[in-house]
Amino acid sequence: MEIPSKYNPVEVEDKWYKYWLEQNYFHSEPDDREPYTIVIPPPNVTGVLHMGHMLNNTIQDILVRRARLLGKNACWVPGTDHASIATEAKVVAKLKSEGIGKKDLTRDEFLKHAWDWTDKHGGIILEQLKKLGASCDWERTSFTMDEIRSQSVVKVFVDLYNKGLVYRGVRMVNWDPAAKTAVSDEEVIHKEEQSKLYYVRYQIEGEDNYVTIATTRPETILGDTAVCVNPNDERFQHLKGKRVLVPLVERSVPVIVDEYVDMEFGTGCLKITPAHDINDYEIGMRHNLETIDTFNDDGTLSEKAQILVGVDRFEARKQIVPMLEKSGNMVKVEDYKNKVGYSERTDVVIEPKLSAQWFLSMEKLAKPALDAVESDEVEFHPKKFKNLYRHWMGNLKDWCISRQLWWGHQIPVYYLEDGSFVVAETAEKALAAAKEKTGNPNLTMDNLTQDEDVLDTWASSWLWPISVFDGVAKPDNNEINYYYPTSDLVTGHDIIFFWVARMIMAGYSERDQYPFKNVYFTGMVRDKQGRKMSKSLGNSPDPIELIEKYGADGVRVGMLLCSPAGGDLLFDESLPEQGRNFSAKIWNSFRLVRGWEVSDELEQPEHSKLAIEWFNQKLSEQIAIMNDHFDKFRISDALMTIYTTIRDEFSSWLLEVVKPAYLQPIDRKTYEEVLDALDKVLRVLHPFMPFISEEIWQLLRERQAGESIMVSQWPEVGEVNQNLLTGFEAVKEAIAGIRNVRKNNNLPMKDSLELKIQKGDKGYGGQFDSVLVKMGNLSGIELVTEEVKGAASFRVFSSSFFIDLGDLIDVEEELKKLEEELKYTQGFLSSVMKKLSNERFVSGAPEAVVAKEKAKQADAEAKIKVLKEQIVNLK
RNA sequence: GGGCGAUUAGCUCAGUUGGUUCAGAGCACUUGGUUUACACCCAAGGGGUCGGGGGUUCGACUCCCUCAUCGCCCA
The missing domain is CATH 1.10.287.380 (Valyl-tRNA synthetase, C-terminal domain)
Structure with a gap:
């Protein structure tokens, strides 16, 4: 068979991926074998593949492929996430570009557009993952808004409501005025900004005196309902019991005292706006203050503000400054650095806002989830994330799970005309419940109105490890019983709270069991300069282009070469390049072997016999090391182990030793044994480089139709003979010594040399003499008892080696x-x-x-x- | 302001629960090489008082304290 001199990954990779799919190797059904399960962190339907996905999914595929080789029933469930806010924002933007406003559409009409958009874009990332070689069970592809997943979310909401864990409450939430929805604390990104601190004076009612406050947000004074001082502050004792007038609107508000006020900050005198600041809100609660909401949902000022009505909040800030100056209330303005919260999704400044939302009480859910990680029932890799987790779990606030959006799971709460409500999985059940509740059998659906809001996306993805097996609606089905709990979860450490913690909570809450045994946290992929990869910086390479350039195997290796668990990794194109080079190295080794003419006449030379014996031992040792690395989730170390084994031990030592002289044939026995060795090597390489390992494995010997390396076996580790291994290391050193002597004395390789050895007590054993002769091109080895005068020498352990150079020395x-x-x-x-x-x-x-x-x-x-x-x- | 983590070769990082020549790997670099698979290669080589200081120990990159610098999370 003709073996191409250059390895062509593009062609090979497409061929084998197609073959694997045809053979249905990725698909799993429950059987008697031990299951090995991974659920994919579902990528957003809005997204395209980025380097983070590449890293993440490469690691998952490695784990799954190795589990498969170990004989486990491996199942990797793929899927996507509906991403409420992000998707709705994209759909709204698309409609806007077509001249359609969201307000012009009914909910159903809008959802139709959203589904069209999802159908068109939703599968892109999954298709791209196929290029990477991902061995997902595509028949199981799930979507957080498909029927089973939707039923699951709704059912869990109802169950938790019935348990008293879901409640409706008015709270200060993080309001995103662009998306017009509440977002969770985790979705707010605080950025330090250069802003201004405005000093504004309020007239004391009935006096000609003033009190000065400091604020970064002068536009909010329109909602002020008090001015507050610290009870211990001597400077303001005279203000107690008095009232002040809010500038511009001339509202009379009380001066209150509260320990919260920091006497050192600003003027020591704080304006209180309960509707627009979380701390002010809490003070307002303590002092029974009025709450005046001066903002509309879109961030413009409302009627309640009385002035600047309809003006955007930032424009209002600009305009109110001269107004305050004009009225004589502006004392001074200082530069000031503070942190401002931005929406992760829309990047607009978050507005604290009071609103009625649905909350999930966290306390009961958190307890078992915290214990699970503390006791390593769920193991984090690396361990350091336990600290972060513990800290967060100990300071939990209830989870605001409603979002003022249409794209998502509509909250299964149905309001009656009197404002009371029932909670039920379906409209029919809601109607029945409503009839029972009211005692009115004549109620119809027209008397019920479903809550307008949808659930937070994470309220569906936290069920993912259960819902992909339909374990919510059918908690005792075969699949969930077989595949759950899953084995490993691989995800970025940035979503430890969003997702990982909540999945653990859901696992215990729904099934009284952890959702996965191990969590492997990957680092963030950054560019060479340590910057996050982002579209705006344009510093993220296109993964598909990388695959086309270096091959999927090359990119996979490149991703891993620099990726210790949990640590950030700085990506550089030299990494996939190194991976590509490694592919070439393996390919050439294979070409060498396959290029040999094989003779049945020849006896196996001693040196070949020894080298093969040694290599098999060496490989066993290396596989044992790899197994240990895998057990501890040191995936890049495992790769590095097989990398050096192939490059150094297999190619540079084994092949060089057994290589026949130019144009000479090789003996049959050695040839077959080398093929066997390469076969094993390829199998341990396969999880990392699935394509080239399959290609070579298929070419190595005649294979039956339907055979594949991916369903072969991970090699067993045999007894390792340490004496043999150390003996061979000594030979390597001796050969290096001979090479040095040649180099230092300009003795070409083609001239053979005579070697004299003086053995010490525990020195060179002589068992590998034939290897030494071949690799050193020696004309002979002579044992001596004394030093050889005038010879070049070197020592290995306590043996001395001499090469007589005559006058040349x-x-x-x-x-x-x-x-x-x-x-x-x-x-x-x-x-x-x-x-x-x-x-x-x-x-x-x-x-x-x-x-x-x-x-x-x-x-x-x-x-x-x-x-x-x-x-x-x-x- | 609170918490967590990091600091080891020019760069990116290992160092497996304190003990073999333990100061390492890869890349980069230097030198040599058209040996009949591979220059996407081979061989050889240089380079670090393990952030500073103190302590525990027979022994510390490893454990403790402290300081410095950087990063992340939370307020």
Whole structure:
């Protein structure tokens, strides 16, 4: 068969992905095997694939593919998330560009547009993941707003309501005036800004005196209902019991006292606007203050403001300043740095606003979820995120789960005409409940109005590990019983609260069990300069272009090479390039092997037999190391292990040793054994580089139709013979020594050399002589009992190796080398002796440690003896 | 203001619960190499008082205290 000299990933990757799909290898059904389950963090339907997804899904695919090779029933459930705010914003924007306003549409009409939009864009990311090689069970693809998932969300809402955990309340919420909805605390991003601190004076009612307050938001004075001072503040004792007039609107409001006021800040005198500041709201509650909401939902001033009605809040701030100056109330303006909350979704400044919302009480839900992580029932990788989690879980506020949007799950609350309500999964059930509640059998649907709002998107994604198996509506179905709890979750640490914590809560609340055993937190992908990747900076490469350039395997390797768990990773194109280069290396190794002519006549040479024996042991050792890395979720370490094994041990050592002379055939036995070794290597490589491993594996031997490396087996780790491994390491060193002598003396590889060895006590064993002869191109090995005069030399352990150079030897150079080596060894010995002569070390340290130090002493002493003799001989 | 985390080679980071030559890997760099798979390569090499200081210990990159710098989260 003709093997192309260059590996072509694009062609190969498409071919095998198609094959895997045809063979239905990705699909899982419950059976007798141990399940291994991952649910994908569902990407937003609005999104396109970015580097974060690449990292995240590469890791998931590695875990799933390895589980499959380990013989587990692996199931990776894909899907997407409806992303209420983000999607609604996109749809509104699209409609606007077509001249359609959301207000012009009915809810149903709008939803039709939203569904069209979702149908068109929603699957893009999943399609892109196929290019990456993701082995998801596509038959199970779920969507947070499909029928089963929607039923699940609604049912859970009703259940939690019936348990008394869902309640309706008026609260200060984070209002997004652009999206016209409440958002959760987690969706508010605080940014430090250069702003102004305005000093405004209020006239004391009935007097000609004033009191000055400081504020960053002068436009909110229109909603002031008090001025507050600290009860301990001597400066303001005279104000107690008095009233002041709010500037411009001339409203009379009381002066109140509250410990909350910081005497050091500003003037020590605080204006109170209960409708527009969370702290003011709480003070207002304590003092029974009036609440005047001076803003409309879109951030413009309302009728209640009396002036500047209809003007946007920022414009109002600009306009009110000259008005206050004119009225004589503006005292001064200072520059001031403060933090301002922005909406994560729309990037507009969040407005604290009082409104009626649905809340989920967190206290009961949080307890088991916190315990689970504390006790490592759910394990976080890396562990450091436990601290963050504990801190957050200990300071939980109730979760505002309603959103003033249309795109999402409409809240299953139905209001009667008298304002009371029933909560039910469907309209029919609601009607029945309403009839029962009112005792009026004649009620119809026309008498009921469903709550306009939808639920927060996270209120559906927190059920994801359960709802993808329909475990909410049918809590005892086969699938949920088999696949749940899932095995591992891989996600970014930025959504630990949004998503991970809430899934754990839902897991215990719904099924009294954790949703996943392990959580692997990935870092954030940043650019080379450490900046977050973003569209506006244009610093994010297009993943699909990267795949086309370096191959999916290359990109996967590149993502992992720099990605310790939890730490941010700085992405640079040299990384996938390195991955691509590695593909080429593997390909060329394979080409070498497949290019050999095989002879049935030839006996297996000793050196080949030894090298194969050694490599099999070495590979076993390396796989054991990889298994350990996997167990501890050190995925990039596992990759690095197989990377160096292939590049160094397999290609540079095994293949070089067994390689026949130019145009000479190789013996059958060696050839087959090398193919077997490569077969194993490919199988442990497969999770990381699924495509090239499949391509080579298929070309390696005749395969039956329907066979694939992805459903083969992860190699077993056998007994490892440490003597063999250390013996071979000694040969490697000896060969390096010979190469050095050649290099230093300009002795070309093609000229064979005679090697003399003086064995020490525990030195070179001689078992690998044939390997040494081949790799060093030696004409022979002679054992000697004394140093060889006038020869170049080097030492491995306590053996000395000599290469007679006749007159060619540079005595000065050789002496210099020996002196240096002697000096180093003596220094080493003295450090060992220092330990051994320390009485407290000998008595205090474990026996094994002391024994090792003694062995070091013996080795060093032997080496020093040899070196000294040689120096004498040379002189 | 509160909390968490980090600080190790030019860069990005490991260092597995204090003990072999433990100061490492990859990349980058330097030198040499058209050996008959691979220059997307091979071989060899340089480079760090493990942020500073103190402590515990026979022994500290590792544990404790403190300071400095940076980052993240929360208020």
